[in-house]
Amino acid sequence: MDHYAEDQDRIFKRKKIDVMAPLKKTTMLLLLMLSSIMLFAQGDKEVMADTMRSNGRIYVVIAVVVTILLGLILYVFRLDRKISRLEKDK
Amino acid sequence: MTGTKNYMYRSWWKIASIILLLYTFVGGFLLDVPRLPALGETIRNLYFHVCMWFAMMILFTVSLVNSIRYLRTFNLKYDIAARQYATVGIVMGILGYATGAIWMSYTWGDPNNPAFESFSSIAREPKLIGAAIALLIYFAYMVLRDSINDMDKRARISSVYNIFAYAMLFPSIWIIPRILPSLHPGAPETGGGGNPALDVKDIDNRMRLVFYPAVIGWTLLGVWITTLKIRIAFLKEKKLM
Numbered sequence: 001m002d003h004y005a006e007d008q009d010r011i012f013k014r015k016k017i018d019v020m021a022p023l024k025k026t027t028m029l030l031l032l033m034l035s036s037i038m039l040f041a042q043g044d045k046e047v048m049a050d051t052m053r054s055n056g057r058i059y060v061v062i063a064v065v066v067t068i069l070l071g072l073i074l075y076v077f078r079l080d081r082k083i084s085r086l087e088k089d090k
Numbered sequence: 091m092t093g094t095k096n097y098m099y100r101s102w103w104k105i106a107s108i109i110l111l112l113y114t115f116v117g118g119f120l121l122d123v124p125r126l127p128a129l130g131e132t133i134r135n136l137y138f139h140v141c142m143w144f145a146m147m148i149l150f151t152v153s154l155v156n157s158i159r160y161l162r163t164f165n166l167k168y169d170i171a172a173r174q175y176a177t178v179g180i181v182m183g184i185l186g187y188a189t190g191a192i193w194m195s196y197t198w199g200d201p202n203n204p205a206f207e208s209f210s211s212i213a214r215e216p217k218l219i220g221a222a223i224a225l226l227i228y229f230a231y232m233v234l235r236d237s238i239n240d241m242d243k244r245a246r247i248s249s250v251y252n253i254f255a256y257a258m259l260f261p262s263i264w265i266i267p268r269i270l271p272s273l274h275p276g277a278p279e280t281g282g283g284g285n286p287a288l289d290v291k292d293i294d295n296r297m298r299l300v301f302y303p304a305v306i307g308w309t310l311l312g313v314w315i316t317t318l319k320i321r322i323a324f325l326k327e328k329k330l331m
Contacts, residue, residue: 047130048125048130048131049131058119061119062115062116062119062120065115065119066112066115069111069112070112073108073311076311076314076315076318077104079318080104080314080318083318083321083322083325084099086325087321087325
């Protein structure tokens with residue numbers, strides 16, 4: 001009885017080590033690969049205005065914003081000229 | 091005062107400002123930016139919101155230099171310049187605060203709650219409180235100036251106050267927000283400390299391509315507006331004298 005049990009235990013232990021070691025490695029490898037895939041997915045999932053860029057609507061936004069900027073600059077420029085004229089009158 | 095052809099009457103830096111700002115507006119929308127969670131396309135606010143603060147800091151620094159020059163020479167033109175630089179600096183600061191308020195309500199707020207609901211946590215941001223303190227101290231500079239009628243007394247007291255106000259910028263917007271935990275970049279927990287938008291590790295190379303020209307462009311626009319205000323102030327002074 002005793003002999004038999006000991007043997008079985010040893011065999012069982014050895015078996016356990018033999019089977020689990022490569023399994024652990026593969027699971028770890030799989031987990032690492034998965035985590036990298038998840039990271040990639042996170043970057044891609046972030047909503048960016050890609051459609052707006054691809055169909056060219058972004059240029060409409062730029063046209064509007066640049067028009068406002070130019071209008072403001074023109075205003076400052078005209079103020080500059082006016083003040084210069086006032087300074088010459090003095 | 092106005093006869094000498096100094097920087098206020100040269101046009102090359104005004105043209106540079108226009109070109110840099112046009113580049114900012116076009117490049118800021120078209121060039122590539124990193125894809126970051128929670129930020130998305132709003133990362134382009136770096137070219138506008140952060141530049142407001144940079145322009146404010148530079149204008150306040152010029153204001154400080156003019157105040158010190160006044161105290162060294164007692165020439166009133168430096169005091170006028172210091173006042174106008176501080177005014178436009180405050181305008182830039184208010185714009186920075188307002189744009190920051192819009193930006194944060196879409197990125198810092200709890201996505202499951204409306205911005206109003208998550209306000210109590212956002213309002214505790216040390217960066218917000220510090221910036222508010224800094225701006226209020228500069229509001230006090232204006233109040234102090236305009237409450238004194240005697241010209242020389244006003245110039246002297248407000249110049250000294252301006253130096254103190256500038257000194258208060260250091261703890262309120264540069265030191266304390268870097269010590270306390272905060273959602274704003276530059277806090278010890280989020281970015282590992284450092285200077286937001288200036289740190290080499292913190293900012294993407296693609297963004298630096300637009301960010302630095304944007305800072306210069308916005309600052310020069312601020313200086314341009316300031317010189318107009320200074321020239322009007324000189325004209326007024328001449329009328330009085």
